[in-house]
Each structure stands twice: as structure tokens, then as C-alpha cells.
Amino acid sequence: MMLVLVALGTAWGQTLTVKGQVTDGADGSEIIGCTVQLKGTQQVTFTDQYGKYSIEAKKGETLIFSYIAYKKEERVVRSEKLDVKLQQEDYELAECVVVGYGSSRKAARTGSTRPIKVTGALSKSKIAFTAPVITYEHANAEEYGSINENAFKQVGDAPLSTFSIDVDAASYSNMRRFINKGELPPTDAIRTEELVNYFSYDYPKPMGNDPVKFSIEAGACPWNTAHRLVRIGLKAKEIPSENLPASNLVFLIDVSGSMWGPNRLDLVKSSLKLLVNNLRDKDKVAIVTYAGRAGVNLESTPGSDKQKIREAIDELTASGSTAGGEGILLAYKMAKKNFMADGNNRIILCSDGDFNVGVSSAEGLEKLVEAERKSGVYLTVLGYGMGNYKDKKFQTLAEKGNGNHAYIDNMQEANRVLVNEFGSTLHTVAKDVKLQVEFNPSLVQAYRLIGYESRLLKDEDFNNDAKDAGDLGAGHTVTAFYEVVPVGVKNTYVGKVDDLKYQKNKKPSTVQTTGSNELLTVKLRYKDPDKSTSKKLELPFIDSKWDKESGDFLFASAVAMYGQLLRESEFKGDATYEKVIDLAKQGLNNDDKGYRREFIRLVEATKGLERK
Known part of the structure; x- marks a missing residue:
């Protein structure tokens, strides 16, 4: 008897790799990011993009499954497989205050009121109602800054383009929230550079004393194949978490x-x-x-x-x-x-x-x-x-x-x-990071920077160390795209101006060029986090036009095209959601966490939506 009890106890305490899937109990959809915790310990994991998880636990121990807006579930480990269906939480409405022939709902603990719809029989004399059905109307009070999209500039008039880097990605997850609830986001909620920079790309790592390295790549512009698309990529030095200050x-x-x-x-x-x-x-x-x-x-x-x-x-x-x-x-x-x-x-x-x-x-x-x-x-x-x-x-x-x-x-x-x-x-490794691009007028007649509208700088700001700019964190990547109109290509985006009366016009053809075969030169300035004087890096670029774009280039350009579609950009050319999907599928080479596949699913969901 004692031997049997010991054997059973040993089996019950056996350590297992428990795997399973967490889904919505109502519709069976996978729940992404659900917290799975071994009860009584700090051992925690999360479900992936397919609602799946894996965690070490012993037989007889308890796993706690919790996710916002769902009821918490506790399950005893009995085998290596444990699937869980979570039930949505039932939230009660706050106090309803009847006012005359309508009513208002006290906003939770704020003291303010918001209108609601009330259906039911109302009594004029008693100001009462029976068997009401109350529906809360969510007033949309969201605020977005107006974005005046960057237009094309003639190289003869503006050979330099200067801007501060932007490492934010808030616009992407905000956009995702709208798409997931079946709505197109407001156009001003879309900052195309933030959509592109939501994803990490395989850029060359800095090897010397500089904490940042940048690279350049070009290919055919997917929404206007007569144009070229130039991608500038920055990569900050990586620091293992245990070595961070x-x-x-x-x-x-x-x-x-x-x-x-x-x-x-x-x-x-x-x-x-x-x-x-x-x-x-x-x-x-x-x-x-x-x-x-x-x-x-x-x-x-x-x-x-x-x-x-x-x-x-x-x-x-x-x-x-x-x-x-x-x-x-x-x-x-x-x-x-x-x-x-x-x-x-x-x-x-x-x-x-x-x-x-x-x-x-x-x-x-x-x-x-x-x-x-x-x-x-x-x-x-x-x-x-x-x-x-x-x-x-x-x-x-x-x-x-x-x-x-x-x-x-x-x-x-x-x-x-x-x-x-x-x-x-x-953790910041480089602060006040600025980029300045000079275009060669013998090869480029016009260009436009895609996004970064709130980060534009004056050309003289590039060398002004007193001018604030964006900061770069450890291991971060930053991407910027320029759409370029080559010399000889018909340009319908830049209008003509009448000849001047009191001075001779400076025509592009009169610009003296150096004869260089470089398409452009990129200059970068940054400061060390504890310094006030900047350092400059410079990299020229020759466009070979081989058009053997990397998978990262194809995917990032798909995201840029998607942003322009959501913004209803006047420069979107012949962009379509189908082209976005086809292009993105060619860039799934760097997708360990499934973010790129999630993007494709979002684009597919966007096709059937209409702006409200």
C-alpha cells in the first residue's frame, strides 16, 4: 500500500511542458496575449498570435488564465495538453439618472453625464419608466492633429531634405484597434512612417564607435513603377538586457x-x-x-x-x-x-x-x-x-x-x-538624431518624403546642435522612404509657375552639376546621450537599378502603400489593397513573432470596410 501511494505521489508531482490554446468561449476565436501564470509563483507566459502557449508545471499544480474583459479561469494540470475557453465578463451599467422624458448615465465616478438611449414606457407625471432597455452611446471625443501630407519638391529648387527621426509606432496599434472593430481609422490618425516603423528590419549593425549605422536601398516604386523608391534604414547598437544601465x-x-x-x-x-x-x-x-x-x-x-x-x-x-x-x-x-x-x-x-x-x-x-x-x-x-x-x-x-x-x-x-x-x-543610445538628404539634379528631378510631416526641419537646423530632434533606443531600427522622379520621366505632380517679370528665371537645365553618378547622399547627425555636441556620418548612394529588392524592402514598401491608401493620399497612384497583400507576402522572411502575418490579415479585413 505504501509503495502504491509513493508511486502515485511521484507521478502527481511530475514536471510537464504544458501546451494548449486559449479561445473565446462564445465564438471560438483565439485570444492573443492571454496571461498564463503558475499559481503561487512568478512564472508567467502569454499566448501567441494563434492563442497558443507553453509553460512548465507539475501535475497537480494550478494554472491561472486571465485576460482583460474575460473571467479569470483556474485549471489544475493533469496532462501535457490543456485547452481553455474563456467567458467574457459581464459589466454592469453605472447608475442611470432619469431626466424629464429622457435619461443620462453618470460617467463612471466622474460626476459628469453622457447621453444614452432609453426605450420603454415613460410617465410624464411620475417621471418614471418601466421595463427599460438601455444602450450606452459612446461619444467619439478622440483628437488627432491635422496632417498636411508632404508633396513633391523640385530638386532644382530644394536639393536638400532635412528631418528628425521618429521611433514611435503608436499609429499602427491605434489603426489596428479601428480595423479590429470594423471601422476605417480617421485619415489624420494615420502617420505612415509609424506604420512602417512598427516593424523591425534586418539592417547592418554598427560595429565601430558610433552607436548607429545606416544603409540605403532602392527599387521600383510599387504604386508608380515609373518612379524609384529609396529606403534609408538606421540600426542602433544592441545591448543585452542584463547589461543595460x-x-x-x-x-x-x-x-x-x-x-x-x-x-x-x-x-x-x-x-x-x-x-x-x-x-x-x-x-x-x-x-x-x-x-x-x-x-x-x-x-x-x-x-x-x-x-x-x-x-x-x-x-x-x-x-x-x-x-x-x-x-x-x-x-x-x-x-x-x-x-x-x-x-x-x-x-x-x-x-x-x-x-x-x-x-x-x-x-x-x-x-x-x-x-x-x-x-x-x-x-x-x-x-x-x-x-x-x-x-x-x-x-x-x-x-x-x-x-x-x-x-x-x-x-x-x-x-x-x-x-x-x-x-x-x-534606453537611449543616441539623441537628437537628424537626417539630411541631398539629391543629384542630374539624375533626380523631384522627390517626396513619405511621412514624417511633424518631424520636418529647416535645412540649417541640421548643423544646429541647439535644435532638438528624435532619440534612438538600444537595438531600434528606423526606416524612411523617398519617392523619386528620375530625370526624363514625365512629372505630373509639380505644377508650373509663370516666368518672373523682374528677374530671369533659374531653370533646372541651367543648374551646373558635378557629373557624379550618385543618386543622392545621406548625412546623419547624432549626439551621445551625455553630450551636447553632435557627430556627423555621411553615405553616398548609387542606384544600380537591378531591382533585386530585399524581403524587408518589399514588406516595408507594402506597409507604406497601405498607409497611403488609409490616408486617401493624392500620391497613392495605382495602389490597391490586393497589391499591398501580394507585396507583403514576399517579405515574410523576418517574422518570428508573427507581426507581419498579422499585418496581412489586417489588410484583408480592411478591403471590405467603408469610412464612417
Whole structure:
């Protein structure tokens, strides 16, 4: 009997590699980014793009499956295969206040009201209703900055093109959120360069003393084959996570009433816990929150005390108005109080951007952040929420705060930004990175920069070290595209101007050229993170016109074409969604995490949508 019991106990405690798939209990669709945790431990994994997971566990131990807006499930491990179906959470409506012949719904813990539809019998005398069916109408209060798309420029008039790099990718995940709910995004929500830069590309790594290296490639323009498409790619040096400098982080969290709900504060809390799980003992975290006023919820705490940090995050609830400006000032104060001279000092702001108390305008916030960034503290902005998202303010904060901007639409995206790309998101290796391209008028008659409209610089700004520009994180890649009209090709995009009356016209044909066979030259300036003087790199490019484009080139150009279709660009030529899909499928060579295949599925879903 004793031998049998011992044998059974040994079998029950056997370590297994448990694998399975997590799906929606209603429609069977896979759930991407679901948290799978071994109960009572810090052992965590997430489901992939197919809803599948793998985790080590012993027979008899319990796995916890949790995902925003779904009921948490606990399952005992009995074999190596464990599939789980999650049921959606039932959220109750907040208090309904009847007003005359209609009603309004108190917005959760804000004290404000929003209109709802009410169907049912209303009584004039008693102001009451029976058997109502209430439907909440989500008012769309999202804000996007207006984008005036870059046009073609004549090389004879403007031989130089100068801009600051942009490492943000918020526009892509925001776009994905719209497509996944069956809507086309607003045209001004699409920043084509951010769609392209959502993906990583296999660029040559820097090998010398410079922390950045750039390369150039050209091919036929897929939406106008008479034109050439030039791709400039930057690659920052990679630093293993364990070798990254210590981080002094301040989580600045919006806990106002507008942040209530599963895709807002609940998602913020789950996202930050992913980052906390990857903190090292030498890292520190403080938590500042703001609603009607700002306050410190957690003093700077070492990464070794993860449980204390998690508990502080769990205690957060949403209520009140939004004093975002006050919160930003307090967060900078905390970051400077615990400043690490040789470390990564950074504020991570999590909000929907709905600031309504104190400094709240984009212009006011810009001045506030510009004054504080000289302290050496960077500002990362993570956007959350639907229907109330203030994209314009976040763009301003990220650009002026020497930081980056991401939109978190689900746990998969949170894992990508805060875990998979931790170094590139949070550690800067080169600051104030600028690019300047000079085109050869003997080979190029006109060009246009695709995207980067908010990052354009004056030509003289390139050599001005006082001019702020974008920063580059460890291991990050940056891509920029130019559409080029070769000499001899009919140009219908640049209009003619009447001859001048009081001076002779300078015609392109009179421009004296050097006879070089180079299509263009790219110059790059950057500063080391702790320096104020820039360094310059330069690379000329000869277009061989072999048109043996790399898989990365084909995929990135497909994304650029998709962005122009979503923007309804006047320069989209003969672009179609079918061409985007065909081109993207030729560039699936670098897709370990499935992001490129997900892009193709998004394009396929876009074809049947109409703009509302």
C-alpha cells in the first residue's frame, strides 16, 4: 500500500511542458496575449498570435488564465495538453439618472453625464419608466492633429531634405484597434512612417564607435513603377538586457474617471505588471497618480521588491477629474529626487490624454515638458482607451519630452513594448538624431518624403546642435522612404509657375552639376546621450537599378502603400489593397513573432470596410 501511494505521489508531482490554446468561449476565436501564470509563483507566459502557449508545471499544480474583459479561469494540470475557453465578463451599467422624458448615465465616478438611449414606457407625471432597455452611446471625443501630407519638391529648387527621426509606432496599434472593430481609422490618425516603423528590419549593425549605422536601398516604386523608391534604414547598437544601465522609473498613471474600464486603467495595471516582472534589483520604481490632484502612491522602490510594487498598482482605482499638468510636474520632481547619474531616468505616462484641470492644452503641456526635459529625464507616453483618446497631446508630449509614444490596445501590444522591446523603448543610445538628404539634379528631378510631416526641419537646423530632434533606443531600427522622379520621366505632380517679370528665371537645365553618378547622399547627425555636441556620418548612394529588392524592402514598401491608401493620399497612384497583400507576402522572411502575418490579415479585413 505504501509503495502504491509513493508511486502515485511521484507521478502527481511530475514536471510537464504544458501546451494548449486559449479561445473565446462564445465564438471560438483565439485570444492573443492571454496571461498564463503558475499559481503561487512568478512564472508567467502569454499566448501567441494563434492563442497558443507553453509553460512548465507539475501535475497537480494550478494554472491561472486571465485576460482583460474575460473571467479569470483556474485549471489544475493533469496532462501535457490543456485547452481553455474563456467567458467574457459581464459589466454592469453605472447608475442611470432619469431626466424629464429622457435619461443620462453618470460617467463612471466622474460626476459628469453622457447621453444614452432609453426605450420603454415613460410617465410624464411620475417621471418614471418601466421595463427599460438601455444602450450606452459612446461619444467619439478622440483628437488627432491635422496632417498636411508632404508633396513633391523640385530638386532644382530644394536639393536638400532635412528631418528628425521618429521611433514611435503608436499609429499602427491605434489603426489596428479601428480595423479590429470594423471601422476605417480617421485619415489624420494615420502617420505612415509609424506604420512602417512598427516593424523591425534586418539592417547592418554598427560595429565601430558610433552607436548607429545606416544603409540605403532602392527599387521600383510599387504604386508608380515609373518612379524609384529609396529606403534609408538606421540600426542602433544592441545591448543585452542584463547589461543595460540601472533604471530610475516613475510610473505616472492617470486614475481619473475617464480611465475607468477594462481597456483603460485595468489594462494599464496589467501592462505595468509585465514591466515590473522584468525589473532587476538595481532598478527603481516610484508611482505618481493624478485625478483631481496629483499624489505619490509609492516612493522609489527597488526592483527586488516586486510584490510591493504590484500591490501598489493593484490598489489603483479610477475617479475624479484630470489634473495631468500637475501630475507631470510631480513625476519630474520624483524622477529628479532619485536621479541616477549613469542610469536611465524616465517617466512612463499612462493615460487616455483627457486632461481637463490646470495645464491641459497641447501648447501648455509642450512648454511644461520642454522646461523639464533639460533635467535629463526622458518621457515615454503610453496611450490607452477608445472613444476619448487624445493622440495629438501624446504626440506633443513624446516629441518635446525626448521620449517615445506607443498606443496599447491589448496585452499583446503591452508585451511587445514593455518586454520584447524593453531596451529600445526605455534606453537611449543616441539623441537628437537628424537626417539630411541631398539629391543629384542630374539624375533626380523631384522627390517626396513619405511621412514624417511633424518631424520636418529647416535645412540649417541640421548643423544646429541647439535644435532638438528624435532619440534612438538600444537595438531600434528606423526606416524612411523617398519617392523619386528620375530625370526624363514625365512629372505630373509639380505644377508650373509663370516666368518672373523682374528677374530671369533659374531653370533646372541651367543648374551646373558635378557629373557624379550618385543618386543622392545621406548625412546623419547624432549626439551621445551625455553630450551636447553632435557627430556627423555621411553615405553616398548609387542606384544600380537591378531591382533585386530585399524581403524587408518589399514588406516595408507594402506597409507604406497601405498607409497611403488609409490616408486617401493624392500620391497613392495605382495602389490597391490586393497589391499591398501580394507585396507583403514576399517579405515574410523576418517574422518570428508573427507581426507581419498579422499585418496581412489586417489588410484583408480592411478591403471590405467603408469610412464612417
